Amino acid sequence: MNPSDSTPARRNDLQTLRTLLPYLWQYKNRVILAMVLLIAAKVANVGVPLVLKGIVDHLDGNKGVVVLPLALVAGYGLLRLCASVFGEMRDAVFAKVTQGAIRRVALQVFDHLHALSLRFHLERQTGGMSRDIDRGSKGIAFLLNFTLFNILPTLVEIVLVAGILLKKYDWYFAAITFGTIVIYISFTLGITEWRMVFRRTMNNMDSEASTRAVDSLLNYETVKYFGNERWESERYDKSLVKWEEASVKNQVSLSFLNAGQAGIIALGVTALVGLAAQEVVDGKMTLGDLVLVNAFLLQLYAPLNFLGFVYREIKNSLADMEKMFKLLGQNAEIKDQHDAVPLITQRADIRFEAVDFGYESNRQILHSVSFAVPAGHTVAVVGSSGAGKSTLSRLLYRFYDVNAGKITINGQDLRGITQASLRQHIGIVPQDTVLFNDSIYYNIAYGRPEASREEVIDAARSAHIYDFVMGLPDGFDTKVGERGLKLSGGEKQRVAIARTILKNPPILIFDEATSALDSRTERGIQAELKEISANRTTLVIAHRLSTIADADEILVMEGGRIIERGNHRSLLTANGAYARLWAIQQHEAESTTGDSTVDVH
Template structure:
């Protein structure tokens, strides 16, 4: 009696202990890693690179002993008439080989990319120790009950048992040796050392209603990317959970019913995949019988089952039809939420962003929807079809056929996942290269005038060409590796089909099966090729969708640094009194921009801010609008701190006329109405008349319906500024901010714009940033700002009396450059 091949119970017990215990430990460690967050894998392994190589070679040696066992068994069975080992023993032998193959693959896979083996690798030591112990116990039992070799077959069998026992002892000795040399628990990994040596700390949660600026914006983003790269699949997919609420139609019962029906159709499609090849076998049997007549019903039933099958069949087409409104709902919800989120991010994000990359990421909003559809309606059905095939072959034919499908499925799926994972980084680089080329192209188009002014057409073409070349190089790597993958996938399936057909032909030849059974097997195996081919393509597509969605996810993970308090109340503007009290601010803590700025803008008065460029004038306006939060001090409007009110009410109470007014590529009416969409046309006309632009608009070819071009390029600088003034007048705010609104205009145009600004500022609190001092000579209060500090305050006449004053020097300097300059009133 050969215990290994004649007693199935012990073989089943060995396989059950190996798989059950190993998967149990794997699950526990994966859950622990998920609960505790991402961990450094190298620190967890404790073995180091050299011990890991030794362990990998040991596992390979164990796997080879099982290969020798299988070869020995096949040779002996072919040479020995009327003898065949128990089926369960053979299956367990193959499963043991498969187990150690998986362990070897997992130990060899040390990539940092998110992959299912990452969770295993962090549990590597405990799992492999368990496998060693289980193998040693069962192999010792097999060795003890193996008879003294009487022939070559039994000699090889005993040698394999002995080899595995010795290998387990050797592995235990390795573990004990290296455990004594294990690094101290106090040893820190490189990232930790770098963090502490540089003094960098994790950004603490910002107080409610305050900005979080302890770390630079780009540093936080890079840290997030690094932690995501080192996480497990569970945590990786969990990070996408913030996007999933926009995919489910929570408030639409009709669409929820569509989803339910689609799932039912999906299940029915799996049933049809079983019935079609089975019915073809019935038709074959009927045709093989003599004097049975024409099997009309059986043939028509087979055709009907075929009509139901596949994505192009009745079931698949109906499911696709019902899913259309669900998909459109998800796309609209996600794309609109993405734009809303980007617009809701703080000013610091928009200062650091590259417009082309953000736009490219927003265009990938549908990639998340595509990912869910592929997972639910393509990847899921493929795996289900394969699982059903294994069970069906076991019930209909033999355990050997199920084993063929199981091994084929594992090898095919693993090769697909592994090679695709290798291709992932190349795909990621390709996508990044495409984004870079898109950004270059976008920059050139958006800065059309600058390109033409500097005759830089050829330079931009070369720059874009270089970016495209980098993209094509990465694309070539991705496409070439795809061809390699297809060849390997075809080889795996063809080998499995060959084994299955030979087994079936053997059984048909000896009368164990019928010709109809052979047809069912061949049809079903051929039918499996389609989902397997789809699995390869779908997994690649799934990876592509994930990569495309990563940047969108990064945008969703961005959080505004300026947030409202939970109890923030709407701003109630009564007079428009603005007070800056000891305000200090810095974009970077190492370089302060404002230091202890104090001033009061009384209702109905004009406050002018003057000084050299970079002194902090524009920053004052930004923090008043609360694009940033002050580091110290406070800003109040009618005794209400701007940090205690809602952002919407704050910004709706303030009108802004910037230095360079950016208009939408739409009509004149749309651009003026943008300040107040509910305004009537008459209100728009009155605002345009007050801004002295109404008559000019009527001269346009289509009047108020004329399109202004991209960023308002069809209009002159003066026309754009007067439209901006009209927009501010239509808004009718209590507080007005004028940011060097006439600095880029000629003297004549400036005179007309200044008249419009006079009307706008009348009766309102106005804060004016002035480059030309002649425009603010009648301001109620002038603040001279230098290096972030208010160095002089007073009226125009008072400041001119200071012989060595900053304002006087600026005034004289401008007067010398333009002796004909005149004073224009701002009241």
């Protein structure tokens, strides 16, 4: 891996750590206490070989009468106990920090994802994003526990041991110890940086495979309709093949790294033990000194050997966390202005004033669209697919901001109103209703979660779904399945209508609200929609003209422009685009039913 490749990785790692630190500092007292316990545990651990040296020297028969050093033996046991107890206390104190940080990060990512624009969510890959968040959360736990409780303690122990060796013995004992550590760490860092490309490739392929799997399963029926099971399997396997190749390279390089680390440690230990043994032979060191040096080496190199694994995993954790924190770096396209005010009204007058809009800069959808929906009135929008009808509702919800012109409610520009209050005042029944994988009751109550059970049931009755629900074995507790797939299109739309009725907002949007209903059900629902929209400001986006014939005003859109406007009778009299579309639909209705639809002009 060349330097140009590694530099961005290091920069991202530092940024990842900086992003994590504020979550830890919320528990600064616990962090400080854990650090004190950590140092106390390491001091006790380093004291063990010193006491062991005293015990060995006391038991050396060459020095005269051998006496059991009870105080030293007791001290040896006490130090070992303290090292263990302090370590466990440190883990217990720090547990709240680790789990609290994970919870806060996960919650912030979740909240941030909901704050991002509709554009982001239309472009996201749900399976891969979910995997990134899952790996990132696990990475935080590993990073905190092993950085603070393995790398830092090992460094503390290295400093303590080096100080003791320098004070008690010749300088070359400390020199060999430090030299071995420097070579070991340099080798580990170099090889680990080289190996990270394999880990990143594994992560990318894992996320890609997960995305393809989730996408395929969500579209299970489409896969079956076209008999493309093998095609989906092959697409999934392409990602798995790349993941497998990267995984094999990752394991082979790991084996090379482990072998190199073992060789470096073996050479260092052999050199130090040999040097200490020679000093004993020359009479410059006692047997206790030999035991002390050997104990220090075993005590030091055991965690150092583990340090290689920990460093590799920390790098992996940072790579895992990097993508999750990138989500937090995504800027929300639509934000409340600093002086935004809440919308408070029961009667809303809506105006679109010379609105231009395009989802992409090179593809304009709306061209200088102007119209008004007076408070308590109903305005319907009709036109061919792609004319920009549904875009109006998205702009009214402020999922996007207009490119030019403005949209106002009671004279207030939407951009000066808080998003939460704006959306609280609007209820929508969309054409494509997506439900939560929960009960029918939950999905209706979602319109107003604090509503009583009686209010939820009344909303179901108003939406003409109560009898259907009560006919199910589990009634309102019936699970609707992923995205509501256990219900028919008409049943899902009636749930959506009940949800909106329960919300009881002053502004209503019906976006092809009855498109999935049969004619009989549609007539019942239309009567109910007309009742609930009475005295409310209502925008209806419709395909079936018979459903909007009594609207106060009808807008006919084509190519992002309003080409006709007026009520049903005036538009038929004008004999333009609306009249032609009405005639076509009347003819289709007659052909289908053999019975002419009632002519309302």
